[in-house]
Amino acid sequence: MAKHWADFQYEIYLNGMTGAVPRLPTDLTRLEELTGQRLGPGPVGYVAGSAGDGSTARANRAALERRRIVPRMLRDVHERDLSVEVLGRTLPAPLALAPVGVLSIMHPDAESAAARAGAAQGVPFVLSSASSTPMEQVAEAMGGAERWFQLYWPKDVEVARSFLDRAKAAGFTALVVTLDTPLLSWRPRDLDQAYLPFLHGVGTANYFSDPAFRAGLAKPVHEDPDAAVMHFVGMFADPAKSWPDLAFLRENWDGPIVLKGVLHPDDARLAADAGMDGVVVSNHGGRQVAGAIAAADALPGVVEAVGDRLTVLFDSGVRTGDDVFKALALGARAVLLGRPYAYGLGLDGQAGVEHVIRCLLAELDLTMALSGHAIPSTIGPESLMETVG
Numbered sequence: 001m002a003k004h005w006a007d008f009q010y011e012i013y014l015n016g017m018t019g020a021v022p023r024l025p026t027d028l029t030r031l032e033e034l035t036g037q038r039l040g041p042g043p044v045g046y047v048a049g050s051a052g053d054g055s056t057a058r059a060n061r062a063a064l065e066r067r068r069i070v071p072r073m074l075r076d077v078h079e080r081d082l083s084v085e086v087l088g089r090t091l092p093a094p095l096a097l098a099p100v101g102v103l104s105i106m107h108p109d110a111e112s113a114a115a116r117a118g119a120a121q122g123v124p125f126v127l128s129s130a131s132s133t134p135m136e137q138v139a140e141a142m143g144g145a146e147r148w149f150q151l152y153w154p155k156d157v158e159v160a161r162s163f164l165d166r167a168k169a170a171g172f173t174a175l176v177v178t179l180d181t182p183l184l185s186w187r188p189r190d191l192d193q194a195y196l197p198f199l200h201g202v203g204t205a206n207y208f209s210d211p212a213f214r215a216g217l218a219k220p221v222h223e224d225p226d227a228a229v230m231h232f233v234g235m236f237a238d239p240a241k242s243w244p245d246l247a248f249l250r251e252n253w254d255g256p257i258v259l260k261g262v263l264h265p266d267d268a269r270l271a272a273d274a275g276m277d278g279v280v281v282s283n284h285g286g287r288q289v290a291g292a293i294a295a296a297d298a299l300p301g302v303v304e305a306v307g308d309r310l311t312v313l314f315d316s317g318v319r320t321g322d323d324v325f326k327a328l329a330l331g332a333r334a335v336l337l338g339r340p341y342a343y344g345l346g347l348d349g350q351a352g353v354e355h356v357i358r359c360l361l362a363e364l365d366l367t368m369a370l371s372g373h374a375i376p377s378t379i380g381p382e383s384l385m386e387t388v389g
């Protein structure tokens with residue numbers, strides 16, 4: 001029998017019989033405010049902030065909230081199974097932890113704690129290129145659990161090749177290539193505080209530990225850290241890349257490749273034509289193009305264009321179990337969760353991330369059951385109604 005994520009609800013109420021209450025709110029939309037009260041303005045601004053005036057991040061929420069679930073009754077939802085097939089693997093639920101860079105600004109245990117939380121709950125962890133912890137160390141913290149590596153495609157081809165080789169050797173099974181960050185966007189919350197952790201050598205661990213990266217330095221990192229930081233800034237991404245360049249990744253990575261940051265159906269078609277395995281429909285949580293289309297509004301068009309050729313994943317704005325339901329109804333195979341787990345980490349380390357995962361999936365499980373769905377594949381466009389305003 002598959003795990004019933006909703007059992008977390010019983011657990012909480014039963015613990016309450018001894019007077020215990022959860023350490024963190026179970027309404028995950030409250031985590032941002034709580035994090036703001038407990039952590040410094042730099043880290044909180046960096047994580048909670050968005051591009052421009054925040055309109056894309058708001059649009060992400062609005063596009064999900066505008067769509068309402070149409071529950072069905074008397075459909076035998078006693079036994080439920082939330083598992084899904086993603087990139088050739090069976091996941092226990094349609095969820096992965098999105099790549100979130102520089103997690104040490106939230107908690108000293110950073111990516112290792114978040115990865116362990118994912119591993120403990122069976123949820124894949126996607127490690128950012130811009131992590132505070134080298135990929136090998138995160139992999140070790142996870143044991144044999146499912147992990148994917150997110151590539152910020154370095155300008156230097158030897159560093160790119162080295163990242164792919166290291167990720168493969170460290171047991172990362174899928175490559176998630178982020179396309180929407182060839183440059184850092186205009187982020188007023190960070191600009192107003194002149195806050196960018198990378199310039200202090202935080203979030204650069206994969207680079208500073210990389211032999212090909214180090215080979216390009218005149219002096220070792222510890223002797224001239226500022227030069228190492230500037231070397232990182234110069235090679236972090238490459239705005240000159242175009243679609244034919246994807247052949248390099250296909251030649252140098254033998255597992256599944258997923259392109260993250262796709263919003264236009266034609267880009268999704270180009271991804272399929274380039275031999276990719278999937279796309280993440282995402283606007284980077286509203287952090288890159290101010291004024292961009294909401295990710296949930298982009299999802300149906302991408303699914304229609306390539307749903308039969310590629311695995312379509314989704315992120316940007318997911319905060320609740322019903323948001324996950326809506327993304328599935330719009331055609332996503334699974335969702336990636338961003339900021340909420342970073343807040344959980346900031347508030348309570350690994351336990352905080354596990355709390356976030358368990359709340360989200362318990363709410364999804366209950367939303368499915370109460371709407372007449374025992375498995376994700378029965379959820380479809382007819383499960384939603386789009387409302388106006």
Ligand SMILES: Cc1cc2nc3c(=O)[nH]c(=O)nc-3n(C[C@H](O)[C@H](O)[C@H](O)COP(=O)(O)O)c2cc1C
Nearest residue numbers: 047098099100101128178284285315316317338339
């Ligand atoms: C603090 C922060 C750092 C991020 N770092 C990365 C990153 O290194 N690589 C990447 O592909 N996406 C990164 N993202 C974007 C997430 O992977 C994801 O697309 C986004 O957070 C989803 O939106 P949500 O936060 O509304 O769930 C980052 C997001 C945040 C909030």
Ligand SMILES: CCCCCCCCCCCCCCC(=O)C(=O)O
Nearest residue numbers: 101130181184198199233236284287
């Ligand atoms: C001397 C100033 C240089 C500014 C250029 C900075 C280049 C480094 C940018 C690293 C960005 C990592 C992004 C992580 C992420 O995805 C996010 O959303 O944040």
